[in-house]
Amino acid sequence: MKVLVINAGSSSIKYQLLDMTSGDDLASGIVERIGEEMGKLTYKTDTKEVIEQPFPTHREGMVEIINLLTDDAKGVVKDKSEIAAIGHRVVHGGELFFEPVEINEKVLKGIKDCIPLAPLHNPGHVTGIETAMELFPGVRQVAVFDTSFHQTMEPKAYMYGIPYEYYEEYGIRKYGMHGTSHKYVARETAKLMGKPLEECNIITVHLGNGASISAVKNGKCYDTSMGLTPLGGIIMGTRCGDIDPAIVGFIAERKDQSAAEVVSTLTHESGLKGICGSNDLRDIHARIEKGDKRAELALDMACHRVRQFIGSYAFELGRVDAIVFTAGIGENDPEYRARSLSGLENFGITINQEKNLNWDRTPSYISDDDADVKVAIIATNEELEIANDTVAVLGLK
Ligand code: AMP
Secondary structure, eight states, rough: EEEEEEEOOSOOOOEEEETTTTTTTEEEEEEEESSSSEHHHHHHESSSSEEEOOOOOOHHHHHHHHHHHHHHTTTTSSSSSGGEEEEEEEEEEEOSSSSSOOOOOHHHHHHHHHHGGGGTTTHHHHHHHHHHHHSSSOOOEEESSSGGGGGGGGGHHHOSSHHHHHHHOOOOOOOOSHHHHHHOOOHHHHHHSSOOOGGEEEEEEEESSSSSEEETTTTEEEEESSSSSSTSSSOOOOOOOSSTTTTHHHHHHHHOOOHHHHHHHHHSOOOHHHSSSOOHHHHOOOHHHHHHHHHHHHHHHHHHHHHHHHEEEHHSSSSSSSEEEHHHHHHHHHHHHHTTTTTTTTTTOOHHHHHHTTSSSSSSEEEEEEEEESSOOOOOOHHHHHHHHHHHHHHHO
């Protein structure tokens, strides 16, 4: 059985076709620059192909994806009817969606109702869903939300200390993001530990260009670092993470900018990039080697913040069975991992440097064998998680 996973943005469509029997990735890629003069489509199977042509709307992009997937020479299926179901990544499900759901008119309306909470993401998802429904008539489609894993947080964790009416009127609260990844790596960590997920307390550390940390208590999300939007929490590639909220007004006044302009700077020009000019850890390490003090400061600040969150979540959980690293930085940067967890021997956290440096990409521990708290690395696979959720929601075998 084959499931197509779609992650549609405002001007892009990421896609992956998975064989659910083997778990294999049959084909994947992205259509970019939809609506621009010249668009770009990447199509990866055993080989990689790049096509440059205009894609005026999502529809043309999706049609081209279908053409490639079913092409006599390059395709991986004979006909699109081989695709049993489609799973869509949706960033924001607000308080409406606790679980992945099959898409119908009511669900689509709910996703639209959440647009004010994710104005950069949900409109693209809606377009992607509507296009897929048109081009795959009769194929059942499922929405998998980045926020739903975090819906188990209690009000004490998700409410902000601001007037309660803001929550009632505008839905202002912490929602959290990257839920599909946190859920996936938490479950894989439980498997690694040989324990039911419901019995595990895990701190999941998703460190990509966007980054967040979650406290998972007895298998459920108890707290998470991102907030109403993906701007909150730890220091990210270009996003500031948590800052004193008064800074927004302070900058707006001095630079004569609107709040939206300041937030744009905090989103695109801040974080590691704001401190040292780069948001790529490979580049930052190279600069540190050459003695760049700003690069050193940026890395130090980012790891410091990760430690703070891990520390506070350890207290919230009361007992930590495992800490798991994932995503671009979490999977590839031993120095970042080691710095974030250095000097914590008294708390039962010790990294084995040899394992840390030589991780072989399989789910495994990098902590010392006798450490009280297991430290693991698990490569995240959000597409597989979305495909699995799709199959489960639809009751397909
Ligand atoms: P993601 O958003 O999960 O794709 O992560 C992207 C980020 O991972 C990049 O911006 C880099 O900072 C980081 N990254 C990717 N590869 C490496 C690597 N080999 N070493 C260190 N950091 C890496």
